[in-house]
Amino acid sequence: xxxxxxxxxxxxxxxxxxxxxxxxxxxxxxxxxxxxxxxxxxxxxxxxxxxxxxxxxxxxxxxxxxxxxxxxxxxxxxxxxxxxxxxxxxxxxxxxxxxxxxxxxxxxxxxxxxxxxxxxxxxxxxxxxxxxxxxxxxxxxxxxxxxxxxxxxxxxxxxxxxxxxxxxxxxxxxxxxxxxxxxxxxxxxxxxxxxxxxxxxxxxxxxxxxxxxxxxxxxxxxxxxxxxxxxxxxxxxxxxxxxxxxxxxxxxxxxxxxxxxxxxxxxxxxxxxxxxxxxxxxxxxxxxxxxxxxxxxxxxxxxxxxxxxxxxxxxxxxxxxxxxxxxxxxxxxxxxxxxxxxxxxxxxxxxxxxxxxxxxxxxxxxxxxxxxxxxxxxxxxxxxxxxxxxxxxxxxxxxxxxxxxxxxxxxxxxxxxxxxxxxxxxxxxxxxxxxxxxxxxxxxxxxxxxxxxxxxxxxxxxxxxxxxxxxxxxxxxxxxxxxxxxxxxxxxxxxxxxxxxxxxxxxxxxxxxxxxxx
Numbered sequence: 001x002x003x004x005x006x007x008x009x010x011x012x013x014x015x016x017x018x019x020x021x022x023x024x025x026x027x028x029x030x031x032x033x034x035x036x037x038x039x040x041x042x043x044x045x046x047x048x049x050x051x052x053x054x055x056x057x058x059x060x061x062x063x064x065x066x067x068x069x070x071x072x073x074x075x076x077x078x079x080x081x082x083x084x085x086x087x088x089x090x091x092x093x094x095x096x097x098x099x100x101x102x103x104x105x106x107x108x109x110x111x112x113x114x115x116x117x118x119x120x121x122x123x124x125x126x127x128x129x130x131x132x133x134x135x136x137x138x139x140x141x142x143x144x145x146x147x148x149x150x151x152x153x154x155x156x157x158x159x160x161x162x163x164x165x166x167x168x169x170x171x172x173x174x175x176x177x178x179x180x181x182x183x184x185x186x187x188x189x190x191x192x193x194x195x196x197x198x199x200x201x202x203x204x205x206x207x208x209x210x211x212x213x214x215x216x217x218x219x220x221x222x223x224x225x226x227x228x229x230x231x232x233x234x235x236x237x238x239x240x241x242x243x244x245x246x247x248x249x250x251x252x253x254x255x256x257x258x259x260x261x262x263x264x265x266x267x268x269x270x271x272x273x274x275x276x277x278x279x280x281x282x283x284x285x286x287x288x289x290x291x292x293x294x295x296x297x298x299x300x301x302x303x304x305x306x307x308x309x310x311x312x313x314x315x316x317x318x319x320x321x322x323x324x325x326x327x328x329x330x331x332x333x334x335x336x337x338x339x340x341x342x343x344x345x346x347x348x349x350x351x352x353x354x355x356x357x358x359x360x361x362x363x364x365x366x367x368x369x370x371x372x373x374x375x376x377x378x379x380x381x382x383x384x385x386x387x388x389x390x391x392x393x394x395x396x397x398x399x400x401x402x403x404x405x406x407x408x409x410x411x412x413x414x415x416x417x418x419x420x421x422x423x424x425x426x427x428x429x430x431x432x433x434x435x436x437x438x439x440x441x442x443x444x445x446x447x448x449x450x451x452x453x454x455x456x457x458x459x460x461x462x463x464x465x466x467x468x469x470x471x472x473x474x475x476x477x478x479x480x481x482x483x484x485x486x487x488x489x490x491x492x493x494x495x496x497x498x499x500x501x502x503x504x505x506x507x508x509x510x511x512x513x514x515x516x517x518x
Contacts, residue, residue: 072099097128104134148179232262265295276307
């Protein structure tokens with residue numbers, strides 16, 4: 001539907017229209033107006049329905065859901081507001097006066113901290129436990145003595161509070177009291193109850209003795225000493241936090257996990273550092289505790305340590321540990337360098353030995369060849385001198401028999417004796433030498449000996465010249481026959497000797513090495 005301003009603007013144009021045209025235009029505008037009204041009415045109806053639905057929904061929600069709190073929260077909240085009447089009503093409705101929160105804190109603990117005497121009276125009359133412990137073993141008397149509330153301390157002692165109660169730090173109520181009047185009250189009460197120093201020390205050690213007994217029972221049963229307890233802490237965490245040296249030594253002796261972590265990522269060393277247990281810090285570090293271990297919040301034992309003495313001890317141990325580790329790393333690197341250098345030298349020696357092996361063998365063969373050559377030269381010279389001496393002796397004794405045997409040959413140097421055959425009577429008693437045996441003489445010394453023997457046996461004249469042999473027909477290359485030598489005409493009457501042809505004079509062969517150099 002057109003707006004009012006639009007209708008006014010089109011009035012001059014409508015006045016100029018004819019009557020039929022004005023009717024048509026009016027009908028059109030009416031149709032638009034009806035349509036617009038129908039749509040608006042529909043939207044309004046939908047809005048009403050939606051509003052009713054929301055209203056019903058709110059109504060149903062308000063009737064079906066309610067916010068409630070646990071009884072412990074309501075009791076603690078009323079006690080914290082010092083509303084003794086509401087606390088009495090809760091207790092009369094059946095709520096226990098010993099209800100506590102997640103930290104083990106009861107309403108009596110809270111009222112002793114806040115000094116609400118009237119609420120404390122109501123709770124004690126309702127039967128509240130005067131020696132209730134929180135998660136750190138604090139009793140209501142610990143809280144009242146720490147805060148110096150004298151009248152509450154007197155009221156708790158009258159109701160039977162334990163004067164020797166020990167908290168997780170090993171402190172009794174009088175250890176935490178700094179108010180002189182309150183401390184005198186506590187010490188007077190201890191004297192009246194006959195508490196001596198021996199009983200105090202025994203009470204302090206009772207918790208550790210109980211823990212040691214429990215550890216021994218677990219060891220006998222084969223149980224896991226690292227089983228997590230409250231907040232994921234192990235027995236070693238508890239011993240470290242409380243300074244229980246005997247219990248910690250027993251746990252470490254049976255290999256308890258020194259790097260076990262609780263839910264906050266704390267190791268036992270964190271607990272010992274946080275609670276200022278110097279002896280436990282030294283003991284744990286001596287057994288390999290990590291001084292740089294980090295918790296979930298990236299806190300090291302030094303970060304959580306608040307005691308200056310323990311902090312100084314941790315810094316000292318850390319410096320010593322760093323010095324030892326640095327020395328070990330230096331020694332390790334030195335050993336690695338030595339090992340690597342020794343290995344490289346060994347590889348060099350092996351490579352050199354392989355590459356030089358052939359040269360070494362070659363040098364050894366050369367030295368051996370030189371020694372053998374010198375030995376052969378000396379033997380050759382000795383044989384020459386022996387042959388010359390024999391010739392001179394025979395020439396000096398012409399009357400001697402020309403049939404004397406040639407000197408016996410020395411054995412060969414290679415270990416096999418030369419075959420020296422005795423003379424066999426042949427024609428004229430001449431020794432006939434086996435050609436096969438002559439072939440065994442290969443050295444220059446053997447040839448020289450044969451030549452000397454042939455010279456000694458050669459006759460001075462020949463009585464019966466041998467006929468000259470002619471060369472074989474058709475073989476012009478065959479050598480001429482040797483010239484016949486007349487038989488000797490000695491007065492011995494011996495038959496003529498057969499001529500032994502000496503080897504031809506040849507230039508001495510060049511000496512060669514007896515073995516080849518590799």
